[in-house]
């Protein structure tokens with residue numbers, strides 16, 4: 308490990324180091340980040356952009372007594388280095404290793420286990436209100452990116468800060484990027500503020516010279532603050548934040564530690580909410596990441612010299628198949644449009660946008676809005692496909708019920724990253740969507756067993772006149788030659804069984820087939836059914852099976868509570884057949900590779916076979 312990082316007592320030494328020493332530290336930290344993340348993979352460009360900001364925060368504030376809350380939390384690698392965890396980076400995002408997000412269980416400096424965007428101002432406001440009630444005096448700081456600021460939750464909190472008459476600090480880390488380019492009117496406003504940076508001396512000189520004018524000068528400055536918007540907008544930056552009750556400081560250089568420290572010192576002295584706007588460069592210090600901050604936002608292990616990923620699968624991903632199929636469908640049906648919530652690349656919709664720029668809508672990190680926006684599109688006669696990761700779709704729960712299902716609108720929810728996702732851990736596993744969708748009246752839920760079936764289900768969805776959801780996992784997709792007709796509520800029996808039948812969903816079908824082969828070696832002939840639909844489930848086939856076998860086993864990449872197994876239990880409850888449910892337990896699943904987690908939670912094919920053997924023989 309580099310000289311400085313290893314030799315320092317962090318974060319305490321930051322408070323006494325000279326600025327030029329801190330400058331050296333920034334180089335060491337960047338070298339460290341690039342080297343470590345090139346081996347483990349992770350979120351690189353956001354962290355490279357947050358080096359000086361993290362140093363300034365830990366120099367000026369006294370964490371963990373002062374509460375620093377990181378929005379999303381993917382940019383906390385520097386914070387973790389500065390809070391004594393540098394030696395844990397070889398285990399980053401690995402089973403049993405350090406998380407890629409803040410984890411309070413990992414360190415008291417990680418105030419809140421964030422992972423979903425736009426929550427930090429609400430969290431900070433809650434903690435500040437509690438602080439005031441208990442008569443404490445610590446500082447509470449939200450660190451939020453310009454992408455996260457496009458999330459409605461952030462604006463709900465900004466509005467509510469208007470009721471706070473004590474101190475709170477919001478630091479906006481504005482690098483002009485979300486995962487890819489930021490979108491909407493707010494980033495445009497921030498862009499004007501960033502551009503205004505070059506005029507800041509003009510404004511400062513205006514304020515300084517006017518205030519020197521005897522007698523009237525101060526009054527004129529005071530007057531400016533209450534002047535017509537035109538003057539106010541001209542002279543005062545960040546007026547939107549000032550109007551919401553903040554003192555706005557900025558925009559300042561988010562790579563100038565001294566400037567940030569002086570500003571944070573000022574903010575510390577204020578008894579009112581302060582909004583500090585820092586300008587940073589995403590990917591700073593690694594040319595490849597500066598040039599392509601989106602590619603290096605979240606990246607697997609890569610070659611530091613070339614920047615190229617170490618392992619590249621040539622098999623298509625589910626997201627890639629989804630996007631290609633949607634483009635094909637849209638070429639035949641002009642009603643088809645696509646909606647994303649700031650995840651155009653992750654969902655593959657960037658390629659759809661290349662073909663149909665006018666029919667791809669990126670609404671920012673605003674999943675609830677995305678769904679209701681899609682309801683509006685559908686109400687006006689279009690056929691929206693809304694592509695949102697399972698875990699982020701949780702943000703749109705009410706909008707799906709009220710604005711899609713209740714209205715019975717033809718909106719297709721394309722639930723990407725459904726099931727366990729691996730390295731991102733608890734905040735990102737998509738293991739709840741069956742549970743939060745299944746009880747919604749009018750909602751059809753499908754899950755393809757492979758890439759070919761995803762295409763077939765999308766075809767079905769494109770002509771289905773009501774709400775439907777297709778859930779598919781992260782990563783590469785199996786391909787099958789066999790085509791089948793997707794019929795509403797109809798499952799597909801893949802293998803006949805003697806006394807046992809496995810009902811598997813989506814990506815778990817492959818594991819069920821493997822388990823069936825293992826059981827055959829033990830003399831147990833287990834049938835396998837590709838459930839295909841969870842709502843409506845194939846009740847006829849289920850009841851038929853219950854008359855033939857003594858044991859039905861359900862297997863799904865969802866938590867058991869509220870999952871497909873529960874649906875099947877309810878249908879078979881009076882048939883006398885034994886039903887066993889295999890799925891994720893009712894808990895938050897940690898990070899690790901998917902393979903490791905399937906094995907640890909006995910959801911790999913041999914564990915499934917073992918469980919069935921025990922149940923069958925037991």
Ligand SMILES: Cc1ncc(C[n+]2csc(CCOP(=O)(O)OP(=O)(O)O)c2C)c(N)n1
Pocket residue numbers: 353356379381382422423424451452453454455456480482484485486589648649650672699702
């Ligand atoms: C609710 C939610 N939606 C989407 C995401 C995926 N996501 C993670 S980081 C990110 C972009 C964040 O941009 P910004 O806040 O500007 O941070 P930066 O990476 O630029 O530092 C997105 C969309 C998320 N974490 N949470």
Ligand SMILES: CC(=O)[C@@H](O)[C@H](O)COP(=O)(O)O
Pocket residue numbers: 350379381422486604605653724728731735781
């Ligand atoms: C921090 C965040 O929420 C995203 O960057 C997420 O990690 C992307 O996940 P994928 O890598 O599955 O696209």
Ligand SMILES: [Mg+2]
Pocket residue numbers: 452453454455480481482483484485
């Ligand atoms: Mg950003």
